[in-house]
Amino acid sequence: MILELDCGNSAIKWRLMDGAGLVVHRGRADDLESLIAQIVDLTEAVSRCRLVSVRGLEQTKSIVDGIRALGVRPEVVTPSAALRGVVNGYDDYSRLGLDRWLALVAAFNRCRAACLVIDIGTAVTVDYVDTSGRHLGGYIAPGLPMLRRLIVKHAASVSLPDLEREALQSNLAPARSTSPAVESGCYLMLRAFLNERLSQADSELGSSYRVFVTGGDAVIMNAHPKVIIAEDLVLDGLALALP
Structure with a gap:
């Protein structure tokens, strides 16, 4: 085992x-x-x-x-400039987070095509890989846990336990109490960021590419038609790095 x-x-x-x-x-x-x-x-x-x-x-x-x-x-596992057909796109390859690196290596090896790799966790990372396996770089933004904490830090009337008990709403109409208002606002901010990155992918990767989403809040992207939810993408990359 x-x-x-x-x-x-x-x-x-x-x-x-x-x-x-x-x-x-x-x-x-x-x-x-x-x-x-x-x-x-x-x-x-x-x-x-x-x-x-x-x-x-x-x-x-x-x-x-x-x-x-x-x-x-x-x-x-340790950083590398290239792995399994993927070339690290950072100026200093050792500075790219290992979770991001393994996720994009796993995604490219799964499809052997251009791909957009999104990890939605405490932070959100978005990375682009072209058809040749060259990492084009990416973005890092706060995830829902970070956004919640930011609200709590600067608004004394909002408590983190209240927010953590709130489920993502299927109905995103204007909320009538503080906790769902914050939760919906954070969710909409994150979704808008991700949708914009998906729109940008057409110019970066062309019209044909795969979208892999992983991380604890990957469900946010469930409804997008191009998305492939890949629960263990980082661990799949780990298996490729240490076969």
């Missing part, structure tokens, strides 16, 4: 793969302690561990040490 870990800014996603490449178990943990609790009974079957982290060196080291304490030695 292979244990794969995606250590993002807000949570740690993990999955356990069998020898045929099928997902046997998966989960999501808020911190190292809860991760260990979820996987401790599975590690006897683990022969290998792959890990990607966008956290700082100390936090990443803590996670690696925690996994090692279970008798599993993680292999940690």
